[in-house]
Structures are given as structure tokens and as C-alpha cells.
Amino acid sequence: MTDENTASPQRVGPSRRTFLIGSGVAVAVGAGGGIAAGALRAGPHRSTPSEPPPVLVAALASELALIASIKASTGGGAAVQAKLAEVARNHLTHATVLQALIDDTVTEPTPSHASGSPSQPPSAPPLTLARLAAAERRASATAARRAAALSGRDATLLASIAACEATHVALLS
Secondary structure, eight states: OTTTTTTOOOOOOOOOHHHHHHHHHHHHHHHHHHHHHHHSSSSOOOOSOOOOHHHHHHHHHHHHHHHHHHHHHHHHHHHHHHHHHHHHHHHHHHHHHHHHHHHHHOOOOOTTTTTOOOOOOOOOOOOOOOHHHHHHHHHHHHHHHHHHTTHHHHHHHHHHHHHHHHHHHHHHO
């Protein structure tokens, strides 16, 4: 016979935290996919070469640095590795879209941009999950500041990246 005061209810389904994190990641990935589709859609090319926007170049460098940090920090169990792989895929998507926008501003891409894929990330020392989460928090705030300085699709893209990186903080915490 079980006493009602000592019996613990069994949890059915995902926890509230898992649901919220999963929902946030789904929204961020969906928004990023929509922006990526719009950015990659063929459009009129400029007839005169121009310099890529420094804000987008800086955002690309930030994404590549985050990818390098994550790749260097692949330790831990299967659950940790799955989280890191998901976060790295998101950053690779961000970097690819940023590279496409940068390439779109230059009529004759340089050899490093000609492939349509982002440059290789620099090497980075391994970080703990707490330090990765802190790096994601800083990256989210930086992307939000960059978005505020822009307008149109570039601002929308960086705002979406900021939101996605905020979900990474929750995922890695």
C-alpha cells in the first residue's frame, strides 16, 4: 500500500525546460531558414564592385570563431556532443548566409569567397560548457547591437542570429 504523501507523480512527456528550449531552437532555425532562402534567392547583381559591409564581415568572423570554439570543445557524453553538434550546425548556417550576403555586395568575389561557403574557422582552445554558454551570451548581445545599426534584410538576419544564439545559452546551461 502506498501512502499518498510519499508517492511521487511520474512525469509523462518532456520537461517544461526541454519544451521551451526546443521551441526556441525551432523558432530560431525556422527564422534563419527563411532568411537564408531570401538571401540566397537570385537577385539583381550590382554593376559596380563595392566593399562588403564591415558589420557583416565582423558578424561572419564572430560566427567562425564560435564554430572553432565548439569544434575544439567536443568532449563530454553523447548528450553534450549532440548539443554541441546542433549549436555548431546553427552557426555554420549563420556563417553561410552571412557569406552569401557579403558575396552579394561584391560583383567579383575574391578567391576566399568564390566557393559560396564560409572560410574555415580559426583554431580555438577547448572551452567548458559554461564558457561556451558565456561566449554565446556575448555573441547574442553583439549580434543584437549590430542589428540595431542596420536596416532591412541585414538587420533582420542579425536579429535572427541574436535570437538563435540566445537559445544556445539556454541549451548549453
